[in-house]
Amino acid sequence: MIKYKQFTDTMAASFYENPDLKRERQSCNFDKDEITNLIDGNVEKTKYRRELVEYILSDPSLKDPIPVEYLSHEEKYAAELKKACLLVQKMREPVPKEAKFETLRKRQENGKPLDIGVGPSSVILKEGNALGLHFVMFIPAIIGQGSTEQQNKWLPRALNLEIIGTYAQTELGHGTFLRGLETKATYDPDTKEFILETPSLSAYKWWPGGLGKTSNYAVVMAQLYTKGKCEGIHPFLVQLRDETTHEPLPGIFVGEIGPKLGLNSNDNGYLGFDRVRIPRDQLLMKHSQVLEDGTYVKPKSTKLGYATMVYVRVFIVQDMAQVLRKAVTIATRYSCVRHQSELKPGEPEPQILDYKAQQNKLFPALAASFAFHFAAEKVWNLYHLATENIGKGDLQMLPDLHGMSCAMKALSTSETAKFVETLRQSCGGHGYMVSSGFPRLYGIATASETYEGENTVLWLQVARYLIKTRMDGSGGQSVAYLIGSNLPDNKAVDLSLDGIINLFQRVAAGYVDLAMKELAEHGRQGMAPYDAWNHSAVQLIKAAQAHARYLVADCFVRSVKEDKLSGPVRSILNELCEFLLIYWLFAELKTEHLSQLQAKYMELLSIIRGYAVNVVDSFDIRDEALGSVLGCWDGNAYQRLFDEALKSPLNRNAVHRESFEKYLKPLMKSKL
Ligand SMILES: CCCCCCCC/C=C\CCCCCCCCC/C=C/C(=O)SCCNC(=O)CCNC(=O)[C@H](O)C(C)(C)COP(=O)(O)OP(=O)(O)OC[C@H]1O[C@@H](n2cnc3c(N)ncnc32)[C@H](O)[C@@H]1OP(=O)(O)O
Numbered sequence: 001m002i003k004y005k006q007f008t009d010t011m012a013a014s015f016y017e018n019p020d021l022k023r024e025r026q027s028c029n030f031d032k033d034e035i036t037n038l039i040d041g042n043v044e045k046t047k048y049r050r051e052l053v054e055y056i057l058s059d060p061s062l063k064d065p066i067p068v069e070y071l072s073h074e075e076k077y078a079a080e081l082k083k084a085c086l087l088v089q090k091m092r093e094p095v096p097k098e099a100k101f102e103t104l105r106k107r108q109e110n111g112k113p114l115d116i117g118v119g120p121s122s123v124i125l126k127e128g129n130a131l132g133l134h135f136v137m138f139i140p141a142i143i144g145q146g147s148t149e150q151q152n153k154w155l156p157r158a159l160n161l162e163i164i165g166t167y168a169q170t171e172l173g174h175g176t177f178l179r180g181l182e183t184k185a186t187y188d189p190d191t192k193e194f195i196l197e198t199p200s201l202s203a204y205k206w207w208p209g210g211l212g213k214t215s216n217y218a219v220v221m222a223q224l225y226t227k228g229k230c231e232g233i234h235p236f237l238v239q240l241r242d243e244t245t246h247e248p249l250p251g252i253f254v255g256e257i258g259p260k261l262g263l264n265s266n267d268n269g270y271l272g273f274d275r276v277r278i279p280r281d282q283l284l285m286k287h288s289q290v291l292e293d294g295t296y297v298k299p300k301s302t303k304l305g306y307a308t309m310v311y312v313r314v315f316i317v318q319d320m321a322q323v324l325r326k327a328v329t330i331a332t333r334y335s336c337v338r339h340q341s342e343l344k345p346g347e348p349e350p351q352i353l354d355y356k357a358q359q360n361k362l363f364p365a366l367a368a369s370f371a372f373h374f375a376a377e378k379v380w381n382l383y384h385l386a387t388e389n390i391g392k393g394d395l396q397m398l399p400d401l402h403g404m405s406c407a408m409k410a411l412s413t414s415e416t417a418k419f420v421e422t423l424r425q426s427c428g429g430h431g432y433m434v435s436s437g438f439p440r441l442y443g444i445a446t447a448s449e450t451y452e453g454e455n456t457v458l459w460l461q462v463a464r465y466l467i468k469t470r471m472d473g474s475g476g477q478s479v480a481y482l483i484g485s486n487l488p489d490n491k492a493v494d495l496s497l498d499g500i501i502n503l504f505q506r507v508a509a510g511y512v513d514l515a516m517k518e519l520a521e522h523g524r525q526g527m528a529p530y531d532a533w534n535h536s537a538v539q540l541i542k543a544a545q546a547h548a549r550y551l552v553a554d555c556f557v558r559s560v561k562e563d564k565l566s567g568p569v570r571s572i573l574n575e576l577c578e579f580l581l582i583y584w585l586f587a588e589l590k591t592e593h594l595s596q597l598q599a600k601y602m603e604l605l606s607i608i609r610g611y612a613v614n615v616v617d618s619f620d621i622r623d624e625a626l627g628s629v630l631g632c633w634d635g636n637a638y639q640r641l642f643d644e645a646l647k648s649p650l651n652r653n654a655v656h657r658e659s660f661e662k663y664l665k666p667l668m669k670s671k672l
């Protein structure tokens with residue numbers, strides 16, 4: 001290892017706490033645990049999560065020997081898969097009898113497995129993991145699409161990881177337009193089997209997570225043909241690889257699609273079929289069936305086959321709140337310890353956190369992390385209620401669930417991606433380092449804008465629901481304000497939270513009406529409805545976005561009003577809520593309202609400045625989980641940046657001998 005002049009000794013560094021951070025923490029005047037518990041769900045859940053994270057992090061076999069970024073594509077996959085498998089094994093073993101793991105042990109003694117979940121697994125699996133799709137889509141697809149018999153047969157094996165699966169829907173030629181998928185499953189009544197076929201290059205499945213090398217099964221979405229008729233896309237449970245040798249089965253062409261912008265430990269894959277036969281009972285038959293003679297039994301709604309996507313859209317909102325909490329923790333702590341430039345002439349360089357322009361970059365993201373947390377809770381509850389009703393044959397809530405999950409998925413992912421980039425910029429040059437943690441978070445946020453429904457496409461689904469509601473009054477609870485007499489009144493702007501929510505409704509309703517006008521105008525000019533829709537897309541998307549902001553804002557306001565909060569935490573959340581609402585309104589309002597809100601916005605910047613560091617501390621993210629040299633709890637950013645740089649293989653020797661001798665030296669010695 002090459003030498004550098006050392007300024008901090010290692011022992012001293014382990015007791016270090018940056019004085020600026022220390023000062024902020026000493027002036028904390030609220031109970032940080034209250035916010036931690038709020039995010040976890042309750043005190044018991046916090047205790048469980050903390051023990052689980054400690055349990056995972058204290059295992060040396062789950063640590064990365066070197067940062068994964070220095071590994072090759074192949075090594076990255078192998079290293080992260082190894083950790084994922086060891087983690088699953090660890091969760092099955094009895095927890096040692098140590099006081100610090102008491103909650104975990106009791107849980108096991110009560111016959112409850114240790115549930116890894118999103119948060120704890122992401123503590124060590126940060127680059128997208130090959131088993132993720134198995135838990136997030138394969139198992140939910142069996143539950144949501146399989147009959148009771150099918151669930152009894154397949155779920156225990158999947159839950160035990162005797163089989164590992166993915167969700168194979170997207171094809172090279174089609175991702176958004178599901179009716180255009182080409183993979184065929186043709187029923188053969190003689191053998192009582194389906195024959196799976198990939199009829200063209202564009203029909204190859206392309207993208208599914210964990211498909212390339214890891215999965216031996218998949219839920220495959222294919223066009224169902226029976227009795228010579230196409231009945232549309234349906235889910236089939238298909239074995240891809242031999243359960244012992246892991247070799248692909250005959251007629252299966254499977255592989256990995258190569259490096260991506262992020263999530264590179266996940267072996268996203270391709271898949272083709274050459275007349276692969278599967279038994280009839282591997283069509284997942286909860287909602288529709290093919291009888292032995294080939295008779296097709298229709299579902300109550302063709303959209304029930306899309307339910308796995310709805311589930312994951314809901315899941316993603318929760319994931320985005322988590323990504324935002326990490327990104328804003330990094331940027332806020334770093335802004336507290338970083339001093340730059342001159343605020344008052346001749347005075348010492350201030351903390352960059354004191355610049356209003358910097359606060360304007362950080363605090364909207366801080367507030368939004370709470371907004372998406374509450375939105376995720378709400379849409380999660382709605383999902384469970386709607387699914388329960390669907391189970392009883394009542395599909396009434398389906399359109400509202402679809403509208404709400406699309407709106408919240410699209411807003412949470414697009415805002416998170418934008419905020420992560422702004423937060424990266426807020427850390428100047430150091431934010432551009434991989435060791436800052438931002439590139440990984442950006443990789444997740446931008447992928448989420450595309451997967452599980454590309455955002456533009458989801459905005460247009462929301463717009464379709466808004467326009468329909470405005471026209472025939474048929475929509476559910478989330479769009480009730482657009483129906484006839486419920487329309488928000490045009491009273492003067494009132495700056496209470498309820499007043500601002502009323503303003504959000506007015507803005508959204510205004511955009512919906514503008515879009516309707518535009519559609520009608522195109523119609524009058526003789527355009528066909530589908531052409532008019534295409535020509536009005538810009539306005540329609542604006543309406544959908546304003547509606548989504550209203551939905552999330554409304555959730556935030558309602559959650560802040562709940563009486564379980566203490567006075568100090570309630571006022572912090574109240575201020576953050578008001579602040580975000582004003583921030584979002586700035587994007588929508590005309591100048592006459594702006595000056596009223598501008599003063600309030602600037603006042604809130606100063607108030608939030610007072611507690612921002614303590615609020616991000618209360619997110620309670622361990623340094624190992626944050627994965628950022630800039631955002632560590634102790635604020636020792638420069639030392640950590642340096643230590644991380646020294647891990648670069650280029651620093652093993654003072655001279656990179658081979659390239660110097662072979663290329664640099666001859667170049668420098670050669671004459672023109
Ligand atoms: C040790 C390891 C431990 C691991 C532990 C794991 C823990 C987790 C780890 C990490 C956490 C990470 C969290 C997130 C991970 C996520 C991973 C995701 C990976 C990605 C997967 C994918 O991308 S899968 C593929 C997704 N694809 C899509 O989403 C396609 C998008 N397209 C569509 O949805 C449809 O085609 C579209 C809706 C756009 C149009 O459909 P179409 O049939 O053409 O319908 P249309 O004519 O437009 O409308 C008709 C009618 O139907 C209504 N409708 C449409 N969709 C729905 C629906 N889903 N539900 C209800 N109704 C629907 C629509 O509104 C219309 O109604 P009417 O107006 O006619 O009334």
Ligand SMILES: Cc1cc2nc3c(=O)[nH]c(=O)nc-3n(C[C@H](O)[C@H](O)[C@H](O)COP(=O)(O)OP(=O)(O)OC[C@H]3O[C@@H](n4cnc5c(N)ncnc54)[C@H](O)[C@@H]3O)c2cc1C
Pocket residue numbers: 133167168169170173174175176177206207208209263268447450451452453454455456457460
């Ligand atoms: C990291 C990652 C993981 C993924 N994992 C999986 C997985 O596990 N399983 C799986 O099946 N798939 C997976 N996918 C695929 C993903 O679901 C699709 O990429 C996504 O649904 C978008 O579809 P597409 O790629 O066909 O884009 P396209 O639909 O071709 O979009 C291209 C452009 O066309 C626009 N467009 C398309 N249709 C319309 C329209 N009607 N109106 C206006 N504009 C339109 C879009 O807005 C976009 O700008 C994954 C993708 C990524 C990036």
